[in-house]
Amino acid sequence: MALLKTTMDIFKLLEGSNCRECGEKACLAFAAGVFKGKRQLAECPRLDQRIVEKYTGNTQKAQSVEEDMADMVTALKEKIKTIDLSEAAVRVGGQFSGDRLTFRILGKEFAVDSNGSFYSDIHINPWLMIPVLHYIVNGRGTPLSGKWAPFRELKNGMVRNPLFERKSEAPLKRLADDYTDFFKDLLELFNGRQVDNLFEADISIVLYFLPLMPMLICYWKPDDGMESSLHLFFDATATDNLHIDSLYTLIVGFAHMFEKIAARHAVR
Numbered sequence: 284m285a286l287l288k289t290t291m292d293i294f295k296l297l298e299g300s301n302c303r304e305c306g307e308k309a310c311l312a313f314a315a316g317v318f319k320g321k322r323q324l325a326e327c328p329r330l331d332q333r334i335v336e337k338y339t340g341n342t343q344k345a346q347s348v349e350e351d352m353a354d355m356v357t358a359l360k361e362k363i364k365t366i367d368l369s370e371a372a373v374r375v376g377g378q379f380s381g382d383r384l385t386f387r388i389l390g391k392e393f394a395v396d397s398n399g400s401f402y403s404d405i406h407i408n409p410w411l412m413i414p415v416l417h418y419i420v421n422g423r424g425t426p427l428s429g430k431w432a433p434f435r436e437l438k439n440g441m442v443r444n445p446l447f448e449r450k451s452e453a454p455l456k457r458l459a460d461d462y463t464d465f466f467k468d469l470l471e472l473f474n475g476r477q478v479d480n481l482f483e484a485d486i487s488i489v490l491y492f493l494p495l496m497p498m499l500i501c502y503w504k505p506d507d508g509m510e511s512s513l514h515l516f517f518d519a520t521a522t523d524n525l526h527i528d529s530l531y532t533l534i535v536g537f538a539h540m541f542e543k544i545a546a547r548h549a550v551r
């Protein structure tokens with residue numbers, strides 16, 4: 284039975300005359316109303332009765348972002364069942380033993396078995412789970428180059444960069460400004476490793492999200508009338524091992540987690 288999955292699917296069934304007999308200003312508005320469940324197809328007097336009967340009740344409900352993410356996790360877990368985890372372990376920088384691929388996420392142990400079941404010391408949210416599963420399934424295993432690059436210079440990074448800066452670098456900078464010592468402690472709690480004098484930053488810490496996915500956080504305190512700044516850098520090979528969309532999800536989710544922790548525990 285045919286499903287109407289989008290507003291456009293419904294719109295294509297309509298006459299397109301914008302006659303307004305249904306009370307809407309245009310067919311597209313009527314289609315949107317049907318998709319949201321506020322209108323019924325039968326309320327368009329110009330629609331053939333056979334079409335009304337064929338499609339009534341067949342509008343697929345719009346999914347929430349959470350439902351979309353849950354579906355994606357399920358699909359990726361199914362994919363995990365089809366891959367050779369011992370090969371994947373070599374490719375992604377993990378170990379394979381006893382039917383489990385194991386590696387560390389931000390210093391905490393994570394394992395997945397051939398049924399797609401997880402075992403972890405870290406709380407696994409969808410923002411973390413989806414990139415981790417993509418990394419296992421699709422990562423190419425390109426060795427680290429040792430060259431740091433900002434998000435915008437990664438493959439396809441330029442398009443997402445404005446949102447990336449707004450959703451990750453900006454909130455992390457606010458935290459570093461407001462709670463500098465707490466921010467540094469928190470990075471170290473997630474196994475961040477201080478590296479000296481990198482870009483002459485006051486704080487320069489490397490976090491390993493995944494074995495082949497380090498991120499360098501550099502924070503410069505305000506100085507001599509200059510504003511503070513914070514920038515994130517990735518290995519130049521990052522998008523070989525994790526698609527830019529997954530990298531975006533991972534880092535934005537991480538920034539959001541830091542904001543939540545700071546709201547609960549930070550003392551200025």
Ligand code: SF4
Nearest residue numbers: 301302303305310327
């Ligand atoms: S009555 Fe039907 S054809 Fe007319 S505007 Fe509404 S949806 Fe379009």
